[in-house]
Amino acid sequence: MKTPNPLGAIGRARFPLGAPDWPSGVDRPPPERKVGLDYDHEWSRRYPARLLRAVMLDNVTRPLAQFVAPRTVRGDEYLRLLEAPVIFAANHASHLDTPLLLTTLPARFRHRTVVGAAADYFFDRRWKAALWSLSLAAIPIERARVNRRSAEIATDLLREGWNLVIFPEGGRSPDGWAQEFRGGAAYLSVRTGAPVVPVYIHGTRRILPKRDEAHPGGSGTENRGRPLRRAPVTVVFGAPLGAADGEDARRFGARIERAVEVLAREVATDWWAARRSPQDAPGALRGPDAVAWRRAWALGPPAELERANAWPDVRLARVTARRRARRG
């Protein structure tokens, strides 16, 4: 005997018991999408989510990041002198930058930091939005244009004492060199008074580059399925910056970019040489102003080529030979 379905009966019922019909003369509004900038991420900063994230960051993400990207950190000692909120403005070459930077920060910053993430990329599906909000405390930032809502979200969080990681380039580098910095970090600093700590991350593109970086002009799927390549990285923190009296966000933004540029020079040479190089020296951050192949050339050989040119690991060769001999 068939069981009666009361919900089905209601669905089939006529108004007012059932749903009303939409008048054909009235435009139906688009369905409310709770994604992108509209995604409600407040839950990700409540205690249970923070606790879970802290456990994950410290016990899973951190060791994983350390394994995949053994890091050298410079300048982190100055973070001890800072009080939250702080804006960390870093160059961006890889998806690895965020977990790497977060797990490099001292615990008192790490567990109270939100990450500005592209609303159109990380928040375009509910499951993605939930995943990044929970795992990295990501907040949606509109990167295609200046957006009041993005700025308000970040400003409110800074005022509540949260630190912010932001990538002022607005996205990962398409060719390995940094792009022009946008004014978001500077604007937020001017608005909230939070200092900006410039950060330079070097080496992550060798581990996980942007998908189409290795094949510019390709379909964008060439790197799909490419395994992570383990490589050392360097994270350099600069001295905190604040907007000078009367300095607007645009000028301050340029100063932040110059500060990251000095950090990039520091990695390429050393701290003292970076300070002594003239400001108009060929860019260590944005790359030489030259045709594409020369820019690619200036990046140095890709990691796999470097490995191929390296001397063979004699110990490993010996072990392999011994094993073969045993088998033989």
Next chain:
Amino acid sequence: MSPRPGFVLEVDGSTPPTLFWDGEGFTLERLPEGSRIIYAPEPLDALKDPVGAIRHALAHPIGDSEPLAALLRPGMRLTICFDDVSLPLPPMERPDVRQMVIEEVLDLAAAAGVDDVVLVAALALHRRMTEAELRHALGDRIYEAFAPHGLLTQHDAEDPENLVHLGRTAEGEDVEINRRAAESDLIVYVNISLVAMDGGHKSVATGLASYRSLRHHHNPHTMRHSRSFMHAPSSELHSSNWRMGRLIKESGVKVFQIETTLNTDTFPSQFAFLQRREWEWTLKDRVTYAATAKALDTVPAKLSRQVFHSIRAPHAMTSVQAGEVEATHELALASVWRQQGVVVEGQSDILTMGLPYICPYNVNSIMNPILVACLGLGYFFNMYRGKPLVRPGGVLIMQHPTRPDFNPAYHPSYIDFYEQVLSETTDPNEMHKLFEESFATDPWYVHLYRTGHAYHGVHPFYMWYWCAHALEHLGRVIVLGGDPGAVRRMGFSPASTMADALEMAKDVVGPSPSLTHLHTPPILMADVQ
């Protein structure tokens, strides 16, 4: 709430037992009623923006000096000298103040187009710093930028090629200092004034000097006439250094002095009870004390030493001043006194103190018996202005295990000093006459000093001379809990309990003695009136 000043507590029936340091450990001792305990002032607030304060100090120098930026020009020779591993104590959390200051100096030098820059660790006759210690003091960035190019050097007081004799003072004191520094267009000296003895002309005149120069003030006569060497106007040690410093200036050597002072935030939060007054210990403090004391009692001394030497102090900068040496030093001294000064009324018959695991000469190393004597009789006894805390002929009771253990890499000459010199004499004058020269010129010690990480051969003598004023002043020195053999070798009396020590002291100072306990670290300076 602003930090509370130091004060003197009179012990009565309600006073809880008092914390005594005991090397790599501590005990609680109940002092007789009527005793006085001197508590250090609480740590002063840190500068809100230390880097900003450094920039301001460099741009607004004190005394007869131009701003640092105006003293820098392309083509000049710039030498940046800095205090060595003996400061601060314990080593501070990163960033070290030397790193913060030197980075700012180098920023200005880079902006001015100065290329010829050399950094010199002002060691005097101390051991050379290890790479890890240099990295800690200067930061990885400075180390990696300068060390690989041979531009980060350590002063070698035995390198005749790299020393220059600038002349003799009116008192006939030879002034011989580091050649690179002396022949530079500008010396920038970055100092940490942890105690009132540090800084001033002593930075260059001692830190960059040779044995030939140092022996004029590091001798029993000078030390006996430095009462105390923590108070420059009454210190022959400082008078001699000041004469030398003025001669250096007259010789045309230009010094831009940067002096920093730190607060007495000495121990990290897990050892917070070490900074608190006992009656304010919370349950957490009491549990931590009990657990730590018990654990330290049971683990081998080597392990507890490792634990303590891994402590990084959360010291914070309380002031930074720069410019002409004497004017800068005056300001720095005022900051030191503001942090450490405690007014004490009158002297007592007995002075007690617990000695910790560290002194300026055993960072990352063992505190051998000679350094125990130096810390108690040299440093802590001399932490006064006016007159000593204990009356002439009084008794000093200091607690420390005083094991006859030595670090052969860092303190090779100390071993021979202990075996050969102290077994013959404990009189500073006599050992000065009979033994000093042979230790100071021993080629093996010179070799170890120059190429390894050894203190100079003469260094143990200097440590003993440091005690000269106290040895002359005191009627008896009792070491509570000390190894009897080592204690007797140094001419002191061992005691196993505080009660025994007090009974022994009464033999010297009579019945019903007055007693003062120096509750330190954190460091304090007694202004005895």
